[in-house]
Amino acid sequence: MKRIGFFLLVFWLFGSQIQAVTVTDFGLKKMGGDFFKLSEHLGSKIIIIDFWATWCKPCKKLLKRLNTIQKQYRGQVEVLAISIDEASAFSTVESYIKARRFEFTVLFDAENKVARLYNPTLKIPFTMVVDYQGNIVYVHTGYIPGVENEIEDKIKNILSSK
Amino acid sequence: MKKTISFYLVVLVLLGLPLGLAASSLGSLQFLVTNELIYQYNEMAEEKHQYHELISFSSSFKNWSLGLTLRGFNFYKQTPNTTLDNLNVDIYRFYIRYQKSHWKVNAGDFYALLGRGMVLSVLKNEDVLRERTITGGDIVYHRGKLDLRILAGVVTDETEDQKWALAGGETSLEWLKDNYLGLHFSYINDMDSRLQLGQRLTYSLSASGNKLLKHFSYYAEVARLDFLENGSLAEDGYGLYSSLTFNYAHVTCLVEYKKYHHFNNEMNNPPIADRENEVSAISNTEGVRFHVQYALFNPDLRFFINHGRYREYEDKGDHTYGGLILEDLWDRLDISVSYGIKDILYPIRKFKVDLVYQISNRWSLEVSAWDKHYRDGEFYFKEQDHFLQVSLAPVLSLYFLHQYSHNRIMDLNHFYSGGIKLILKGITVIELSLGTVRGGQMCSGGQCFVVPPFKGVKFSIFHIFK
Numbered sequence: 111m112k113r114i115g116f117f118l119l120v121f122w123l124f125g126s127q128i129q130a131v132t133v134t135d136f137g138l139k140k141m142g143g144d145f146f147k148l149s150e151h152l153g154s155k156i157i158i159i160d161f162w163a164t165w166c167k168p169c170k171k172l173l174k175r176l177n178t179i180q181k182q183y184r185g186q187v188e189v190l191a192i193s194i195d196e197a198s199a200f201s202t203v204e205s206y207i208k209a210r211r212f213e214f215t216v217l218f219d220a221e222n223k224v225a226r227l228y229n230p231t232l233k234i235p236f237t238m239v240v241d242y243q244g245n246i247v248y249v250h251t252g253y254i255p256g257v258e259n260e261i262e263d264k265i266k267n268i269l270s271s272k
Numbered sequence: 273m274k275k276t277i278s279f280y281l282v283v284l285v286l287l288g289l290p291l292g293l294a295a296s297s298l299g300s301l302q303f304l305v306t307n308e309l310i311y312q313y314n315e316m317a318e319e320k321h322q323y324h325e326l327i328s329f330s331s332s333f334k335n336w337s338l339g340l341t342l343r344g345f346n347f348y349k350q351t352p353n354t355t356l357d358n359l360n361v362d363i364y365r366f367y368i369r370y371q372k373s374h375w376k377v378n379a380g381d382f383y384a385l386l387g388r389g390m391v392l393s394v395l396k397n398e399d400v401l402r403e404r405t406i407t408g409g410d411i412v413y414h415r416g417k418l419d420l421r422i423l424a425g426v427v428t429d430e431t432e433d434q435k436w437a438l439a440g441g442e443t444s445l446e447w448l449k450d451n452y453l454g455l456h457f458s459y460i461n462d463m464d465s466r467l468q469l470g471q472r473l474t475y476s477l478s479a480s481g482n483k484l485l486k487h488f489s490y491y492a493e494v495a496r497l498d499f500l501e502n503g504s505l506a507e508d509g510y511g512l513y514s515s516l517t518f519n520y521a522h523v524t525c526l527v528e529y530k531k532y533h534h535f536n537n538e539m540n541n542p543p544i545a546d547r548e549n550e551v552s553a554i555s556n557t558e559g560v561r562f563h564v565q566y567a568l569f570n571p572d573l574r575f576f577i578n579h580g581r582y583r584e585y586e587d588k589g590d591h592t593y594g595g596l597i598l599e600d601l602w603d604r605l606d607i608s609v610s611y612g613i614k615d616i617l618y619p620i621r622k623f624k625v626d627l628v629y630q631i632s633n634r635w636s637l638e639v640s641a642w643d644k645h646y647r648d649g650e651f652y653f654k655e656q657d658h659f660l661q662v663s664l665a666p667v668l669s670l671y672f673l674h675q676y677s678h679n680r681i682m683d684l685n686h687f688y689s690g691g692i693k694l695i696l697k698g699i700t701v702i703e704l705s706l707g708t709v710r711g712g713q714m715c716s717g718g719q720c721f722v723v724p725p726f727k728g729v730k731f732s733i734f735h736i737f738k
Binding site: 134137142143144145167171174196200201202204205208209210211220221222223226227228229230231232233248249250251252254255256257259260 | 330482
């Protein structure tokens with residue numbers, strides 16, 4: 111157990127020196143078949159990237175809140191809801207999103223190619239707010255009702271400093 | 273791969289320190305580190321102290337991405353009631369990726385899904401603690417209306433001590449606006465001389481489309497599987513999956529049909545036409561499902577009904593369930609209620625209720641319960657779960673779970689567990705739980721896994737270094 115503790119301490123010391131900076135560009139298939147490339151959308155809007163799955167209950171609660179944000183800040187914010195569901199659930203994802211008339215963009219990442227860039231252990235929901243310069247200004251994992259207020263505060267900060 | 277802790281630390285220093293320093297000196301280098309640690313005291317295991325840790329580095333520089341996950345462990349997540357003799361340390365996952373304009377090249381570990389998983393599906397399935405990767409190479413080309421992909425590598429199933437070599441590929445073409453045609457194939461060779469399962473060649477043709485007549489979208493895939501022995505055809509099988517979604521005004525409909533005959537190539541996971549369906553057999557099964565949902569808004573109210581008819585070998589049966597979802601009632605209450613009967617091998621009845629009540633801006637209460645039981649003559653079985661959670665946003669959740677099983681497991685009928693979950697600044701998740709957990713068969717996305725019962729204390733911490 112001592113060795114484990116030592117190992118953890120060393121790693122955490124190194125880890126705490128590291129700074130996350132800008133978002134990495136990626137391309138994914140949109141629900142509906144088109145191709146989405148992040149770099150084509152950066153700069154003009156605040157981007158919220160949210161990783162979710164149909165089997166994840168907290169994720170679905172957060173999606174609903176994100177849709178409210180999308181509607182409230184239409185033209186200023188773009189929410190990307192990236193589904194990490196496996197292929198079995200593609201039809202379910204589609205009917206879930208359409209039935210709720212969610213307005214945000216839904217992307218498929220069944221192979222977790224993008225999720226692994228930011229969230230290698232695939233803990234979801236996992237949410238990031240990206241500013242106009244492509245900086246990741248907010249990262250959050252998990253969902254407890256009320257977290258959406260923090261996201262909205264970040265949006266307001268970015269908008270006020272524009 | 274067993275190595276000593278000193279090796280682990282050397283790797284850590286050699287990789288972590290230069291990358292950490294580079295991250296602070298190079299503006300365009302993007303770097304992320306996460307750490308997940310689980311420690312549990314598991315009374316069900318002979319050696320009760322168990323440890324599992326994953327440290328992941330991921331970094332991007334210009335067109336390059338790099339990922340590395342180191343693991344320290346003395347048990348596998350899939351088999352927690354067995355503790356290994358030593359603390360093992362290994363390089364769990366590694367990849368390097370290059371992407372430029374139309375190309376993406378990946379070497380190392382990667383997940384792969386061809387089509388909708390009928391010819392190849394090597395993905396993580398967190399629900400059933402299943403994770404395999406392909407270790408090898410993967411090239412993807414995307415330009416305009418054309419997609420091409422080719423991959424090859426080795427898949428190792430560490431808990432089953434099995435190894436496969438495989439190659440695969442697919443191409444897809446947008447032949448009409450929002451309509452696609454695809455070709456997919458995989459070739460899999462059993463490298464384990466003990467099993468001698470031979471080779472499997474699977475190939476398929478798919479068609480998909482969106483916004484058809486404005487309101488429809490569809491997907492269809494037809495596949496053939498050849499079982500080969502020394503290059504000669506020994507047996508064959510086939511699979512067919514199709515789905516059609518319709519959405520207009522308040523109504524959403526989904527129709528799915530599947531038929532699989534002798535269609536298991538060990539690396540495929542074809543759509544099961546219903547995630548709730550626990551039947552995962554793909555050797556000889558047929559099913560059709562109709563799901564319709566009607567939605568009203570303010571408050572958000574949805575009714576749904578789902579009917580499926582399935583055949584497995586000589587057993588036929590129906591699976592019907594329906595319910596309602598009510599969200600944002602009085603701006604603070606979400607309710608979901610469903611009831612279903614699945615009558616294929618034996619009649620299973622399942623009732624499920626979920627309720628989330630937002631007491632105030634910060635306090636919320638969540639209650640969920642389900643009851644599953646069946647009776648087949650003298651044979652009777654019943655399982656129940658009752659879950660209660662109180663949360664204080666955005667930091668704290670306290671939860672309690674009661675489980676019941678008609679069959680005695682660990683000499684118990686009732687199982688009690690509870691825990692506390694803390695989310696600190698959104699980047700640290702700390703969870704402490706204790707008690708007894710029933711275990712049992714879990715099915716998700718067509719994959720089933722028997723989770724052993726658990727008794728003890730579990731502590732986990734997940735942290736994002738930023």
